[in-house]
Amino acid sequence: MKTSLKEQILTVLAEIPRGRVTTYGRIAAMTEVGTPRLVARALRELPPGHGLPWFRVITASRKLADHPGTAEQRRRLIEEGVAFDNRGRVASERLWP
Template sequence: MTGSAPAPHRLAQRVAEVVAAIPPGRVLSYKDVAELAECRSPRVIGTLMARNPTGAQLPWWRVVTVQGTLADHLQTEARERYREEGTPLLEDDRHLVRVDMARALWTPETPGA
């Protein structure tokens, strides 16, 4: 097919589907997304999300480290989004945002269960 964009890689599509399904106010870790998307490496998830080959508008702030953090340069925008969505937060002594993983971690329902 001349002139059409190449189809997104299957893994990128699976990652986009998992991330898009995370409800407002809830989060998954990169590790969780990797497991749900059947990927061996949480680092690959971060790379795919940063490059976003699917072109989908993904709620990137809903994917955090297992400690509930994001990179420092994402803190300000993420904090605003977390507060809009009511995501449970913890703040450290440097006022960096950390998601309260015990309260905000999303557990997807198993299809057919």
């Protein structure tokens, strides 16, 4: 992945407000030639201790992606006041932008 694309993804990631979420696709649309898969890849490659709100990125179906950090992601979102419905989806009002 080009460094400039990764920097664009991380810049958008840093802007997601507390208590809000966005999707891999929405981040991709805010970058040059980004795709949801490239966004996911950039998030997987974050170094330990980075401090970026990776947990605020969800799937287009407004659910959490299945990955090793899913339980941590859910916990952190709940701490920020993000609720999940009985199907595991986040309310559309929480989507940013």
